[in-house]
Amino acid sequence: MTFEYAPAPESRAIVDIKPKYGHFIDGEFLPGKKHFATINPATEEVLSQISLGGLSDVDKAVAAAQKAYTKTWSKLSGKERGKYLYRIARILQERAREFAVLETLDNGKPIRETRDIDIPLVAAHFFYHAGWADKLDYAGLGKSPQPHGVAGQIIPWNFPLLMLAWKVAPALATGNTVVLKPAETTSLTALLFAEVCQQAELPDGVVNIVTGDGSTGAAIVNHPGIHKIAFTGSTEVGKKIARAIAGTNKKATLELGGKGANIVFDDAPLDETVEGIVNGIFFNQGHVCCAGSRLILQEGIADELIEKLKVRMAKIRVGDPLDKNTDLGAINSREQLSKIQELASAGDAEGAERWSPACDLSAKGFWFAPTIFTGVTQAHRIAREEIFGPVLSILSFRTPQEAIEKANNTPFGLSAGVWSEKGSRILWATQQLRAGVVWANTFNKFDPASPFGGYKESGWGREGGKHGLASYLKEGK
Amino acid sequence: MSFYGIVDGSESSLKHFLAQLPGVDQVGVDARAAMLATRSIKTSSKRWAIDTAISMVDLTTLEGADTAGKVRALCSKAVRPDPTDSTVPSVGAICVYNDMVAIARTHLDAIGGKHVPVAAVSTAFPSGRASMEVKIQDTQDAIDAGAAEIDMVIDRGAFLSGQYGLVFDEIVKIREVCGDRAHLKVIFETGELVTYDNVRKASYLAMLAGADFIKTSTGKVAPAATPPVVLVMLEAVRDFYQMTQRRIGVKPAGGIRNTKDAIKQLVLVNETAGPEWLTPEYFRIGASALLNDLLMQRMKMDDGYYASPNYVTID
Numbered sequence: 001m002t003f004e005y006a007p008a009p010e011s012r013a014i015v016d017i018k019p020k021y022g023h024f025i026d027g028e029f030l031p032g033k034k035h036f037a038t039i040n041p042a043t044e045e046v047l048s049q050i051s052l053g054g055l056s057d058v059d060k061a062v063a064a065a066q067k068a069y070t071k072t073w074s075k076l077s078g079k080e081r082g083k084y085l086y087r088i089a090r091i092l093q094e095r096a097r098e099f100a101v102l103e104t105l106d107n108g109k110p111i112r113e114t115r116d117i118d119i120p121l122v123a124a125h126f127f128y129h130a131g132w133a134d135k136l137d138y139a140g141l142g143k144s145p146q147p148h149g150v151a152g153q154i155i156p157w158n159f160p161l162l163m164l165a166w167k168v169a170p171a172l173a174t175g176n177t178v179v180l181k182p183a184e185t186t187s188l189t190a191l192l193f194a195e196v197c198q199q200a201e202l203p204d205g206v207v208n209i210v211t212g213d214g215s216t217g218a219a220i221v222n223h224p225g226i227h228k229i230a231f232t233g234s235t236e237v238g239k240k241i242a243r244a245i246a247g248t249n250k251k252a253t254l255e256l257g258g259k260g261a262n263i264v265f266d267d268a269p270l271d272e273t274v275e276g277i278v279n280g281i282f283f284n285q286g287h288v289c290c291a292g293s294r295l296i297l298q299e300g301i302a303d304e305l306i307e308k309l310k311v312r313m314a315k316i317r318v319g320d321p322l323d324k325n326t327d328l329g330a331i332n333s334r335e336q337l338s339k340i341q342e343l344a345s346a347g348d349a350e351g352a353e354r355w356s357p358a359c360d361l362s363a364k365g366f367w368f369a370p371t372i373f374t375g376v377t378q379a380h381r382i383a384r385e386e387i388f389g390p391v392l393s394i395l396s397f398r399t400p401q402e403a404i405e406k407a408n409n410t411p412f413g414l415s416a417g418v419w420s421e422k423g424s425r426i427l428w429a430t431q432q433l434r435a436g437v438v439w440a441n442t443f444n445k446f447d448p449a450s451p452f453g454g455y456k457e458s459g460w461g462r463e464g465g466k467h468g469l470a471s472y473l474k475e476g477k
Numbered sequence: 478m479s480f481y482g483i484v485d486g487s488e489s490s491l492k493h494f495l496a497q498l499p500g501v502d503q504v505g506v507d508a509r510a511a512m513l514a515t516r517s518i519k520t521s522s523k524r525w526a527i528d529t530a531i532s533m534v535d536l537t538t539l540e541g542a543d544t545a546g547k548v549r550a551l552c553s554k555a556v557r558p559d560p561t562d563s564t565v566p567s568v569g570a571i572c573v574y575n576d577m578v579a580i581a582r583t584h585l586d587a588i589g590g591k592h593v594p595v596a597a598v599s600t601a602f603p604s605g606r607a608s609m610e611v612k613i614q615d616t617q618d619a620i621d622a623g624a625a626e627i628d629m630v631i632d633r634g635a636f637l638s639g640q641y642g643l644v645f646d647e648i649v650k651i652r653e654v655c656g657d658r659a660h661l662k663v664i665f666e667t668g669e670l671v672t673y674d675n676v677r678k679a680s681y682l683a684m685l686a687g688a689d690f691i692k693t694s695t696g697k698v699a700p701a702a703t704p705p706v707v708l709v710m711l712e713a714v715r716d717f718y719q720m721t722q723r724r725i726g727v728k729p730a731g732g733i734r735n736t737k738d739a740i741k742q743l744v745l746v747n748e749t750a751g752p753e754w755l756t757p758e759y760f761r762i763g764a765s766a767l768l769n770d771l772l773m774q775r776m777k778m779d780d781g782y783y784a785s786p787n788y789v790t791i792d
Binding site: 325 | 506516518522
């Protein structure tokens with residue numbers, strides 16, 4: 001007899017998805033003109049029709065945000081703004097299950113992650129920034145630092161609501177108003193968040209949400225009424241934004257791509273390292289900008305560790321994202337699936353050795369088995385380009401210096417990991433690594449108090465923590 | 478002497494072997510155990526898990542107040558946990574003190590429970606503070622009285638002061654006493670060893686010295702069989718099997734009081750050591766109160782509602 005886990009699906013009865021959504025502007029939902037479908041990537045079922053925002057919608061949203069900024073939000077004390085943020089945080093906690101199910105339906109990520117990681121972190125971000133709202137004068141940013149005005153925020157599809165929280169919470173805490181565009185494939189939780197703003201009686205126009213595609217995002221970036229851009233997404237789009245705002249007064253923070261190096265020394269705690277590797281690359285199907293997508297192993301333990309990793313990967317449960325026992329869900333879109341397939345094929349073509357555990361993948365929806373490539377070198381495309389999927393490239397090193405050189409030999413610099421039981425080695429390595437976040441003996445751990453951001457082409461500025469506040473404020477006198 | 482060709486039993490060979498084991502990262506183990514605790518086991522898999530857990534229970538009474546009557550009652554319960562339902566399996570074993578072994582064995586045989594082994598706690602359980610002669614005699618007595626399983630304790634004082642050779646020798650000697658007549662379970666008292674690194678070291682020490690089972694605790698010290706401790710031990714038996722092709726069992730004992738906790742243990746086994754360990758031959762749960770909760774949950778799955786506790790027997 002084997003221990004088969006019977007299906008344990010979370011009920012979707014808790015969510016009420018409307019057939020069609022408009023934009024959330026000035027406190028109310030306004031019908032859009034054109035629409036596009038948003039689907040459940042696990043089944044390809046159409047969930048709803050989302051409005052495609054154009055110039056006029058962005059105009060209206062920016063106007064509403066400007067009005068809210070001058071008439072109400074900038075007149076409130078930090079303490080009063082904080083109250084709204086606390087209220088939003090509490091409502092998010094109360095409606096956590098609803099958000100978790102909706103996020104899983106729209107994004108394809110497992111309910112275990114939305115329930116235990118995404119949504120609790122979302123609430124934590126609002127609570128954390130609520131606490132800052134009345135303490136900005138003491139944040140070390142000068143006396144009475146002032147908000148920019150209207151922040152244009154463009155977020156990705158990998159952590160839809162969490163990225164919204166990363167953007168909206170600090171913007172509101174610092175006194176800015178917001179025009180936010182969720183990603184094309186994952187608008188639903190942002191639209192549910194709009195309902196939370198209504199429920200919290202947030203003044204009209206403080207948060208505006210315009211749905212749409214890249215053209216909608218471009219309209220926000222180029223709008224003269226926007227004072228600050230906050231973008232999370234690809235390096236390619238990040239560069240376009242940087243070009244677009246060059247020569248303007250717009251401030252920007254950009255959270256872009258990554259090719260995180262996860263370095264394992266031969267004195268690492270091996271079993272927990274295997275867990276960290278799995279969490280580093282297979283968390284959220286590898287749709288993580290800071291994923292540990294390059295595993296760099298000390299040669300003496302490489303074979304043993306790869307064997308352990310394979311045993312562990314065979315236990316990864318791939319399937320229905322709503323099943324409470326699923327570890328790896330669906331790839332977010334057909335487009336992303338083809339990108340992953342294309343890069344994985346490049347790995348084959350360039351002579352790396354591919355391995356995946358046996359997986360029963362559904363014919364409907366978008367799926368990719370957890371995959372590792374061994375025998376990868378710095379010259380391989382899969383060691384250089386961001387795959388943004390559940391694909392791990394495994395390289396090896398002989399000396400600590402070589403590990404650091406390989407880890408830093410990338411145009412990116414978002415994250416890195418170091419595994420060792422030796423404290424001095426960890427401290428030495430973390431000082432050498434050119435990455436915005438370095439994890440020691442863990443990976444993909446997030447906290448609102450910890451600033452997050454990239455070196456080099458992984459981005460500008462920091463989000464989270466005290467450092468994240470600075471980008472939403474003009475330095476005080 | 479050579480033990481699996483890995484150590485020669487000397488203090489230095491043991492120190493050397495234990496020192497090269499990879500460390501255990503406490504935060505990582507705790508996180509993995511917490512994640513596995515979220516597994517949702519429902520319907521048919523829950524039914525299977527409950528019956529499997531019942532068959533793995535080492536039904537235990539280890540009280541100063543134990544009497545022949547109490548032990549006989551426990552034996553009846555062990556053979557037929559639910560007298561109204563013959564599809565409920567017998568438990569894995571009865572676990573008693575040395576002087577109760579003969580009573581338990583005789584009674585089990587008399588009531589159709591020949592298939593239920595008697596386990597005896599031994600070596601000056603629970604503290605292990607006695608001379609080696611006494612520990613050997615304690616074990617010999619129990620086996621002569623019919624114990625098929627010996628649950629010995631290690632000398633935690635020796636372990637914590639780094640005298641691994643002493644701990645190892647004691648296990649080897651008790652192993653010799655057991656011979657082919659009794660299975661040997663080695664109890665670490667993980668609540669006294671405290672760190673996961675120590676749990677890993679003790680696991681290898683016991684396995685190399687000839688343990689058939691490694692067991693977390695006596696049940697007299699808290700914390701006992703916490704999920705991360707069991708996880709570390711399951712990793713050890715898994716890796717030891719890779720090294721030697723010998724499968725060692727694991728027995729968490731202490732603190733597993735309800736069905737939910739028991740199922741969490743089975744999930745740990747399934748996803749760490751693997752399904753090969755999911756049999757009473759390689760996994761046992763030392764418990765007393767657990768059995769009744771398993772029976773109540775089993776009835777609930779059949780009937781659709783919770784019955785009064787009066788529908789399960791209190792022995």
